[in-house]
Amino acid sequence: MKVVLFANTEWYLYNFKLSLAHELRDRGCDVVLLSPPGEYAARLEQAGFVWREVPMHRRSINPFRELRVIMQLSKLLAAEKPDVVHNFTIKCAVYGSIASKLVGTRGIVNSIAGLGFVFTSRKLLARLLQPVVKGLFRVSLGGVRSTVIVQNPDDLAFFNSADWLKAREVCLIKGSGVSLTRFRDRDRQSVLDRSKPLRLVLAARLLWDKGVREFIDAAKYLKAESPNCRFILAGTPDGGNPNSVSDEQIQKWQSEGIVEWLGHVSDMPKLFDEVDVIVLPSYREGLPKSLIEAAACGLAIVTTDAPGCKEVVNDDGKNGLLVPVRDALALARAIQRLEEDRTLCMSLGEAARERVLLEFDERIVIDKTIAVYEQLTNVTFQRVAPEVQQAGIPS
Template identity: 55%
Template sequence: MKILLFANTDWYLFNFRRSLAEALRSAGHEILLISPSGPYGERLQDLGFRWLPAPMDRRSLNPLRETALLLWLWRLVRKENVDLVHGFTIKCAIYGSLAARLARVPARVNAVAGMGYVFTSQQPLARLLRPIVRLLMRLALDGEDARLILQNPDDVSLFEQARLIQPGRVRLIPGSGVDCSRFVPSAATRCDIDSGPFRVVLPARLLWDKGIAEYVQAARLLRAEGLPVEFLLAGAPDVGNPASVPLPAIQGWVEEGVLQWLGHVEDMPALFQSVHVAVLPSYREGLPKGLIEAAACALPVITTDVPGCRTVVTHIVDGLLIPARDARALAQAVKQLIEDRELREKLGAAARKKVLEEFDERIVVEKTMGVYAELLQPAPTEYAHESK
C-alpha cells in the first residue's frame, strides 16, 4: 500500500509525524512525504524516507498559483498510484483531499489541528475568506471514502454544528503523540535548578494567538514585584503565518530584560528538565504538543481554559487553567507555583501520568492506523514501538 503524507512544513512532518511514518514503513507500506521545501526535508531523506518538495506558498491567495498547486498534486497522486492521502492542517487537508478525489484515490484522511488563522482571527481578510474555506472544506473533507481526524472534543462539536462533514466520519485522536521514553522527568536536574531563580518557559511558534503578549505582560508584572523568576521563550517566528510575532518586537523584549529568547530549541527534553513550569496562554489550540511534552517531563503546566488546552489540563489536578487574554491571571498562577513547591510536584506527577495514559505516541499511531484500516484492506499491522 502506498500512503502519501502531506503537510505545510517539512518541520511538521519531521517533528510531529515521523513516528507515524516509521510505523507505516515498519508495517511494510510505501511512504511518500511532501511539503514545501525546507531544511528538514533532507533530514527526512537521511532517515530513508522519500520526500518531495511541493510548490506551495502557505500565505498565497493567488488563484493561478493555487490552481497550479492543485494540478501538481493531482498529477502526483495519479503518477504515484497512491492508495491513501493524509493531509495535515486545513490548507493541506483541502488541497490534498480535492486532488485525491479528482484522481480517484481510494481513501482520504485529513487531520485538522485547530481551526487555523481563517477561523480564529477577526481580521478583515480572515473574515472574508471564512465562507470560501467552509465551502471548500465541505467539498474536500466529506465522502464515504474519507475520514476527518480532530484533536479535541470542542473541534468535533464545532465541525458538527457547521455541518462540514457527517458526524459518523469524524474520529477524535488526541494530537500527534509524544515519545514518553525521550521526554522524561529528571530528578537530578530538578534538584540542581531549585537552588537558582524560578524558571518559566513558553514553548511554541511565536504567534500572537499563542498568548505571547500576555506572557510578556505577566513577566513585567512579576518583575515589578521583584520576584526571582526568569521567563524563557522557546520558538521561532512563523513567517508563513499572518499572526507571526515580528522579530523587532522579540528583540525589544530581550533588550528590555523582560525575557530570554532561546529561538528554535533542538533538545526540548533538556530544556524542560531545566525549568520549573511550562506555560501556554493560547487563545485556541488543536492539541498543544509543547504542553504535552512538558507534562511528560513531569512539569506542572499553566494554560488557558480554551479548546485544545483544556483537553491537556484539568485544573488543580495536573496543571492550572486561567482565562485567555488575562496577563494578571497568568502572573498570579506563576506566583502560586513559585510559592508552593508541594503543589508543583503534585501537578507534575499527575501530568506525567496523564500523558502516559492518553497521549503516548504509541496510542496515537495505533488509532491513526486504525482509521486507515477502516478505509483500506488489508489493515496496517499494529504499531510496534521501538525505543529511540
C-alpha cells in the same frame, strides 16, 4: 499498500509525523512524504523515506497560483498511486482532498490540529477568510472515502455541526502523541529550592494567538512584584502566518530584560530538563504537542481554558493550572502561585506525567490513526517480519 503524508512544512513531518512514518514502514507500507522544500527534507530522506516537493506557499491566496498547486499535486498523486493520502493542517487538507478525489485515491484522511488563524484571530483578514475556508471545507472534505481527524471535543463539535459532513466522517484522536522514550521523567527536586528563580518557558511558534502578549505582560507584572522568576521564549516567528510576532519586537523585549529568547530549539528534552514550568496562554489549539511533551518530562503546566489546551489539564486542577484566555493578570497570579508554592509546582508535574502515560503515549495515537486507514481501505496494516521487509516482499 502505499501511504502519502502531506504537510505544509517538512519541519512538521520530521518533528510530528516521523514516528507514524516509521510505524507504517514497519507494517510493510511504502511511505511517501510531501511538503514544500526546506532544510528538514534532507533529514527525512536520511531517515530512509521518499520525499517529494509540493511548491505550496502557506500565505498565498492568489487563486491562480493555488489552482496550479492543486493540479501539480494531482499529477504527483497520479504518478505515486497511493492507497491512502493523509493531509495535515487546513490548507493541506483542502488541497490534498481535492487532488486525491481527482485521481481516485482509495482513502483520504485529513488531520486538522486546531482551526488556526482564520478562526482564532480578530483581524479583518481572518473574518473575511472564514466564509471562504468554510466553503472550501464544504467542497473538499467529506465523502465515503474520507475521514476528518480532530484533536479536541470543541473541534469535533464544530465539524459535527457542519451540514457538509456526516458524523461517521469525523473522529477524535487526542493529539499527535509523545515519545516516552525521548521525553523522560526528570529530577524535580530542584524546583523546591526557592533561592533559585522559577524557570518558565513558552515553547511555540511565536504568534500572537499563542498568547505571547499575555506571557510578556505577566512577566512585566511579576518582575515588578516578584523578581524570582525567569521568563523564556523558545521558538521563532512564523513568516508564513499573518499573526506572527516580529523579530524586532522580540529583540526589544529581550533587551529590556523582560524575557530570554532562545530562538529555535532542536533538543526539546534538554530544554525541558532545564526549566520548571511550561506556559501556553493560547487562544485555541488542536492539542498542543509542547504541553504533552513537557508533561512527559514532569513539568507543571500553566495554560488557558481554551479548546485544545484544556484537554491536557484535568478539571480538578491536579495536573496543571488553567486561566482565562487573554487574561494576563490571571496568568501572572497562576505563575506567582507556583513560585510561592514550590511543592505544588512539583506535584503538578508528577500528575501531568501520570496523565501522559495513560492517554498521550504516541503508540496509542499511531494505533488509532492506522485503525482509521484500515476502516477506509478494508485492509489490515499488520507488522511485517524484519526479514520480509529486507527482502522487499509485498505484504
